Amino acid sequence: MSRLPLPAPTTQCERCVAVCCRLRVVLQPEDDIPEHLTVPLPNGGKAMDHDASGWCVALDHEHMNCSIYAQRPDVCRRFVMNGPYCRALRIDYSRDRARGIPAQLE
Numbered sequence: 001m002s003r004l005p006l007p008a009p010t011t012q013c014e015r016c017v018a019v020c021c022r023l024r025v026v027l028q029p030e031d032d033i034p035e036h037l038t039v040p041l042p043n044g045g046k047a048m049d050h051d052a053s054g055w056c057v058a059l060d061h062e063h064m065n066c067s068i069y070a071q072r073p074d075v076c077r078r079f080v081m082n083g084p085y086c087r088a089l090r091i092d093y094s095r096d097r098a099r100g101i102p103a104q105l106e
């Protein structure tokens with residue numbers, strides 16, 4: 001089976017609509033996130049909450065960047081711009097398949 005090519009690794013976050021901020025971000029014990037930005041998970045943990053449009057509630061929609069950048073969760077720090085997941089996610093979003101927040105980061 002042939003595979004569609006991934007986008008060339010030239011995209012900068014500044015030119016993206018923060019697709020990764022639509023993912024479910026599972027918080028780690030060391031994360032220090034304001035309670036009102038989080039939701040409880042069935043397993044007792046917490047995740048970043050999402051707004052009605054599907055983005056993380058910490059996203060600054062005017063600038064499409066993280067409003068809590070200095071204290072963003074560990075998984076957000078580890079997400080690699082132009083890494084395989086970033087590139088695959090952007091392909092999915094461009095095909096309108098990522099709108100249901102299909103994956104989570106932990």
Ligand code: SF4
Pocket residue numbers: 011012013014016017018019020021079080081082086087089090
């Ligand atoms: S890490 Fe990737 S998906 Fe996230 S904002 Fe940057 S380019 Fe977009």
Ligand code: SF4
Pocket residue numbers: 020021022025048056057058059060065066067068069072073076
């Ligand atoms: S905490 Fe910041 S970087 Fe992480 S998903 Fe939310 S807006 Fe994006």
